[in-house]
Amino acid sequence: MIAEDDQWRFTTIPALCARAARVYGDRLAVEDAGMTLSFVELDAMRRRMAKAMMAAGVEKGDRVMIWAPNGWRWFVTALGLVSAGAVLVPASTRFKGGEIADLVKRSGTSLLFSVGDFLDRYYPDQLKPDTRARLREVVVFEGPRGGDRDWEAFLAAGDEISDADQAAREATVGPDDLCDMLFTSGTTGYPKGVMYAHRQCLRGIDGWATRVGIREHDRVLVIPPFFHAFGYRCGAIVSMMRGAVLIPHLTYDAEEILRRVQDSGITVIPGPPAVFHGMLQHPGLAAFDTRTLRLGVTGGASVPDVLVRRMREDLGFEGVVSGYGLTECGGFGTMCDASDPDAVIARTAGRAMPDTQVRIMGADGAFVPDGEPGEVVIRGYSVMKGYFEDPVATRETIDADGWLHTGDIGVLDANGNLRIEDRLKDMYITGGFNCYPAEIERILSGHPAIGVVSVIGVPDERLGEVGRAFVILRPGKTASEEEIIAWARANMANFKCPRAVEIRTSLPMSAQGKVQKQRLREELAGRVGVAV
Template sequence: MAKTEHRMTIHDSGWQFSTLPALVARAAEVYGNDPAIEDGGTKLSFVEFDQLRRKIAKAFMASGIEKGDRVMIWSPNTWKWFAAAMGLVSAGGVLIPTSTRFKGSEVHDLASRSGARMLLSCGEFLGKYYPEMLSPETRGLLKEIVVFDGAKETETPWDEFIARGETISDEALAEREASIGPDDMCDMLFTSGTTGYPKGVMYRHLQCLRTIDAWATRVGVQRGDRLLVIPPFFHAFGYRSGAIVSIMRGATLIPHLTYDADEILKRVENEKISVIPGPPTIFHGMLQHPELEKFDRSSLRLGVTGGAVVPSTLIRRMRETLGFEGVVNGYGLTECGGYGTMCSADDPDDVIANTAGKPFPDTEVRIMDADGNLLPDGEAGEVVIRGYLTMNGYFNDPEGTAKTIDKNGWLHTGDIGYFDENGNLRIEDRVKDLYICGGFNCYPAEIERLMSAHPAVGQIAVIGIPDERMGEVGKAYVVLRPGTSATAEELIGWARENIANYKVPRYVEFMDALPTSVQGKVQKDVLRAMNK
């Protein structure tokens, strides 16, 4: 089959590429000996990183990985994770990032449904040797298990894996890379599975690069930035908006293992971090630190958030309290590569605080009603997306794909929103999070935004719970700001004075911390389960 001849031009460099291996190779030429990755004692320039991903690509080829073969990586954020990923796609393999929260049975399900041939894993992490969680049945599905550090006799050590690549010539690698086209699949990120079993979102080389470039241009990531990547690499936010964008823009990638506000603030001070991408909970945690003012935060330039409805209070506090020069907010989902709409770095504060910005160039984002009619600006309905950023479907799931992408090519997000008079998207909530109180539609995200204006509210999550008289009523889970106090009665009374009566939560429960996924999103299903 003839390869597609599409090429794309990087916004600020003027160089072209169509695949991930071409990106890394060209980044080495453009950015040279600038620092590409810093991870503890490991420091790699762009030239050194390109040399390393070539060695790893040869190792995959020597291990029998053919173009199109699927390989899982099951590890927290480290330089080896990203180097392995770029080596894999350079050998024509398809990356399957695997959550470190997964247990053995979940990894088995992923391996079985994806048809993965190989697994790369961490060794000891959080007190567990990860490969020991795998059943004999899972091991039987996999050709090999490579362990990054501390491999036991039943697995292949990383260094041994790398060394086997010496049997592959430069010419053989060049031939393999030449066979990889822009429309070939580069990865499958599996959805979180909150609405059923996780689904494998198929994504291709060119659409991945084109989407990341549009995002990086919109938010303003620059050469020389130092990105502390806290969201896990197995999630689109960490992998694309952290790792790949660093290679693309000439920034330094600084992986972070586990979320801890104290450790993050220390790294900001000691490693002169300039950019932090992440969901709102990361910034909430930093703001909640009782000794925030003792840390030097003067290096912070850009805070990039999204992945949830973001209260305007948080945007203001990121600027005024954390000291970010710029803050941008956006909206996206895995089925669109992790993207959708985004504010610009030079948007006014009120736009950044209250909207998810505008669609990317050459993409369509519209609002649709339940009957499939597109709605005018100002009317709320389901957000639908069409364009180069939408997935190529769910792997081996044509029925699920057809339910998500309609016959006209619109991808249905399941999110409620509307466009304001300036063409900026405002997200109201998830369809499934909506609850109906006394006949009125209640959007928890809106209530969370409104109640976040209370001076004692540090973080809040609202759910609907059954009520015999009203059908459903709201319940708010609240984490107080350090040094403040409030009672449930006080918060409810304040809400009655500032919010429409039907939106006022009937109950308030205080927590030390909200339950969150490893991606940093509040787990409302956990909160709902507490009320059954």
């Protein structure tokens, strides 16, 4: 943990940047596609970007959106805008023009930063005319076209602002001011803007970094997108906080990741289980040198015992930790400790973060005893300020006693470790028995031929709903659908066994590396004779 005499910890992100420059100086802070920045240079860049924001007319409290993949310009822009008192609104690179239009309108975004050419398209071309009309301007990181502004030119325009004026603006930014507004995935309707403040953000990152063991000089490969809380906070900001090197990763590709580990001496990889599954599934894994790997940080989905074991044995991680969180609590819910036994790391998401509470609540609103399932609820500093301009949804999610209702089903053991059973919405009922896909996926992952598995419930005339498993086999392994079902019947209660198995070469994945179960449901619905 950092020295107690540093007062930045629970103040603001710009104070953290300045502190990192003082403490870590000319050491390497960011390494990205041939571009390197020391901590001093990073601090100077974010101050210059803050001036550019001021020159562009950005006022304290304005919302500024970034619609781009991971990269050093993304991070510098984010640090600069919060240093000018603005609120960061990250947008997924998977969003299309219509989705961005809705996000711009509902967030009140006044300025948009975008990638230029990416994934075979010029991204700003997707913007609708009425979206552009709402924006002061569109700034493109590289290769602007038409009337879009070049990022370098935008940055240079801030040089007319004095250091004193920039410092004065920064001094107005307080610990309880909003630093960002991340929009939820919108699985229950329109995405909602989660409001988060500087102090709670830094406090959460500090507690998380201490729990998992991020160290000075670590080289952190950040694969989760910056537009997600995990990538931005537990990848980019934590590196600056702990004196580690931030190495942004652009798009997910298992072979490219293995090569970067080998060539760049990566020590830490945060990411969902799919990232590590992909590395382990690569047929050429044995040819790569992964001995520098020290810490693998995962969570956000089922983490089977076999994955933890293989991350240690086949990838060479000294430590593996898992955790649980959601955007509404900053991504900070529970976390394992690197010293926890493998059984705790694989079968639970660890304990509540410091100075927060995690309980299990029954349908009647009463807390249930340890060992019994119910809804996971969280209370403490990490709970969001609320949903932007949506007091009704805020009251529905945070009750009168301050408990954040997560919508996840979980169980606490006697030591306070949380085991997530599933999302309330993903649970299905077979013949009167509750079935939790995450539990079934954990069991199926123990099959020697299964590399990746995802389970959903589908309608059934006799039983109401039954399970359907989608499986990717390990390289060099074979298994038929019938064999997997037979194995399941021998290893789990009959009502949990999938009634159908599909062996696939790929599964639809979100930008956060999670299987998109809704797309699987939609795919099934489009097939003749298959109901969902």
